[in-house]
Amino acid sequence: MxxxxxxxxxxxxxxxxxxxxxxxxxxxxxxxxxxxxxxxxxxxxxxxxxxxxxxxxxxxxxxxxxxxxxxxxxxxxxxxxxxxxxxxxxxxxxxxxxxxxxxxxxxxxxxxxxxxxxxxxxxxxxxxxxxxxxxxxxxxxxxxxxxxxxxxxxxxxxxxLDWSESNLFQRAIGMVVAQLGVGPDDASAVMRARAFSRSTSLHSVAVDVLERRLTFGFDE
Structure with a gap:
């Protein structure tokens, strides 16, 4: 063709x-x-x-x-x-x-x-x-x-284009950075691991972080 x-x-x-x-x-x-x-x-x-x-x-x-x-x-x-x-x-x-x-x-x-x-x-x-x-x-x-x-x-x-979901994920990364004192790449990896373990999406994990239903600590 x-x-x-x-x-x-x-x-x-x-x-x-x-x-x-x-x-x-x-x-x-x-x-x-x-x-x-x-x-x-x-x-x-x-x-x-x-x-x-x-x-x-x-x-x-x-x-x-x-x-x-x-x-x-x-x-x-x-x-x-x-x-x-x-x-x-x-x-x-x-x-x-x-x-x-x-x-x-x-x-x-x-x-x-x-x-x-x-x-x-x-x-x-x-x-x-x-x-x-x-x-x-x-x-x-x-x-x-x-x-x-x-x-x-x-x-x-x-x-x-609608970048709202990406912006939401970036805001959630910022909160995980503050909670764990790690860099953005590590915070992103932590969120991806949580999404995988829950068999859910990054969007769902990000929403839970932003609405404070999910927090991360070193004891997890």
Whole structure:
């Protein structure tokens, strides 16, 4: 499929979306539909610890939050190494052993493509694509082209995105820093560990910290 055809499919798919739904979710769903995939996700980053993540509804929507909680996975690798990552969800991967082991139960015979979204020479996020029936109807170069086009679009409209959840997490990190007297990275790791042990989201842990239902001490 040529790049122009792929972009035309994206535009037509986006035009069919419900205007009342968040624009970022509509864009994600349009990309997934245009590529004939079974699921997908966007993770947009404004810097360390600042992100927005959306996933298409379905069986794969738990996997992007799982990567957020664990701090590992194809999405992180794609953004950190600035390259397309392709992995099967039915096997354990040395680069992210915990995620791949847990994802196997949800993913089955699924291939995950994670492409860095670039804009202005920088990685601004990642586009994850879940495919259950073979390769997507485009090559790696076209998939990366779509990810970069999306990254440029998101960077241009960054001020209109909802960063409230990321800001909430940053405020919660500040409270854990004060409670434990540790750095932000360690406070983030403590919150991720708590989310994992509770089988819940970072958002839920952050809300509990901010509403003082959850405090951390060295005796835990």
């Amino acid at each position: 040529f790049s122009s055809e792929l972009l035309s499919l994206l535009v037509r798919s986006l035009a069919k979306g419900d205007d009342d739904r968040p624009w970022l979710m509509r864009l994600c769903e349009a990309c997934v539909e245009s590529l004939g995939a079974q699921g997908g996700a966007f993770t947009v980053s404004a810097g360390p610890g600042e992100w927005i993540a959306v996933s298409t509804p379905g069986g794969f929507e738990v996997l992007e939050p799982l990567q957020e909680v664990l701090g590992e996975g194809p999405m992180h690798q794609a953004m950190t190494e600035d390259r397309l990552v392709v992995t099967s969800l039915d096997s354990v991967v040395d680069d992210y052993p915990v995620f791949s082991q847990l994802a196997a139960s949800a993913g089955g015979e699924t291939t995950l493509y994670a492409a860095p979204m670039r804009a202005g020479g920088h990685v601004v996020g990642a586009f994850s694509l879940y495919v259950t029936d073979g390769a997507p109807p485009c090559g790696p170069e076209e998939l990366q082209m779509l990810a970069d086009a999306t990254g440029a679009t998101l960077l241009a409209s960054a001020d209109s």
